[in-house]
Every structure is written in structure tokens, then in C-alpha cells.
Amino acid sequence: MHILKSDGRQVAFDGERLTRSLRRAKIDDATVKDAVEHMTKMIRPGSSTQQIHDRVLHFIAQRDSIGAARYNLKHAMLQLGPTGFPFEMYLGKLMEAYGWSVQVGVTIPGMCIEHEVDVYGKREGSKNRAVEAKYHNTAGGRTDVKVTLYVYARHLDLEKRDPNCRGVLITNTEFTHDAILYGECVGMKMKAWNYPQDEGLAKYIEQKGLYPITTLPQxxxxxxxxxxxxxxxxxxxxxxxxxxDARAYGLQDDAFDRLQREATRLCTVDGHGSSPS
Incomplete structure (x- = not known):
């Protein structure tokens, strides 16, 4: 059965992929099995991935509110906007959790010109990172080859001045096919939601339990x-x-206490995760 992706492409519904997504959200096996069986019966040809996501989310939330919040991570990232600055701040926090010392929104000199860098990271034993953060607030938004071209050009200019500096491109959604082809051809470091395979942005978020505040349903x-x-x-x-502080943001004590309990449960992780290069 074919379903409709947010970018307009039709793909076959993949129950195994849904199973993996739910397990990554630490949802128990019985609930995962029931959710996949429920969706297999419910979906119709031409159903959109957004419709399927919403139905799965509703099904899971009735049994496991925190599991549902984890499952909703990708959509929660889309709600960090509309500007890209919160995403830059978020990447800075993520890098800090993996041992990087970071600056957000800085100007770094290259050999030819100065460059505005979204996130600049330093860590002992690693090359410095000049990160370009490409944020999209719609699921169908993808980072194209024009972005990889200019980020790589900036990387070359920064590297000529400082051989210990490396340009990196990170997006919260996906890259186009040409963007990936070019990046792999020139050896550029790139991260999208699930790219590279098993090394994407989602993995590093989940390993550390670094969920954005937009993940919290309440x-x-x-x-x-x-x-x-x-x-x-x-x-x-x-x-x-x-x-x-919470009252200054309009949160009453009872509501704030519930949010803190949710946040604690949401961010609990097993183990410490590996360090991104």
C-alpha cells in the first residue's frame, strides 16, 4: 500500500520502519505491536505520512504520554521556529553535551573574508567545527545542493587560514539527493535527521535524552x-x-510541577551514548 510523503512522493507503507521508530522512543513491545497492527488496518491508499503520524501519536498517547512525546521528536523540532536561531542554540547545547566548547553566532576570519558561523565548536583531540545550521519548520523542507556548495566554499576559506578548522552542515530535516552526492564527493561533513545512516541528528539527540521543550505536550x-x-x-x-522564574513565564505552580516531572521522565536515558566526530 502506498502513502504520500510530505514532499509529494509516494512510498510503500513500511510497518518495520514504524516499529523501529516506536522502539527508539522506548515504547514497550506490546504497545508497539498493537500500534503497528492498528495502523496497518486503519491506513488507506494515499494516506499522508502526517495523517499516519498523528494517528500513531494519538494511539500511543493513550497508553504512554512520555513515549508519545519521544516519538513526536521530529515534529517537535519543526516547532522550534519560525526563525533558525533556537535551532542554533539547540545545536550548541547538543554539542556541549558531547564535550564541545561552543559559541553561537560568531564571526570567524577565513583566508579571504570573514564568515558568520552559526555554531563554532572546540574540543580537545578534534578539529574545530564551523557549523552551518539549516533549519526547516515544515516536514517537506529539504536542504539542497546550493547550500552544500557555499558551505564547502566557506570550509575551504576557513581551512586555508586555520588547518584545524572544519566546516559542517547540519539540518533538522533531510538533504536532497544532489546535496548528498556533492557532499560525499568532496568529503564534506554533513548531518541530517537520519543521515548518515545510524549517525544522524536524531540518534545523537536520543542517546543523550536532549529533547527540545517543544516535545512536552503540556x-x-x-x-x-x-x-x-x-x-x-x-x-x-x-x-x-x-x-x-516559571511564574514570570505565566506558569502556575501546579502546572510547572507537572512540567518538571514530565521533563525529568522525558530526559532519562540509558547509558551515555557515543561522541559525535
Missing amino acids: LPRRTAANLLHDGIVLSSQLCHLSRE
């Missing part, structure tokens, strides 16, 4: 926007807010 959207504006991008950061 957090009002306006409150989330205000928190993001002030650089509070991780659910775990809510655990360090005082009640006084």
Missing part, C-alpha cells in the same frame, strides 16, 4: 515561544527553573 505554545526567545531550548533546562 507546555503552552506561547510559553514555549517565550522560553525559546530567552535561550531555554532543552526540556532538561526546565528542571533548573525556579517557581518564581
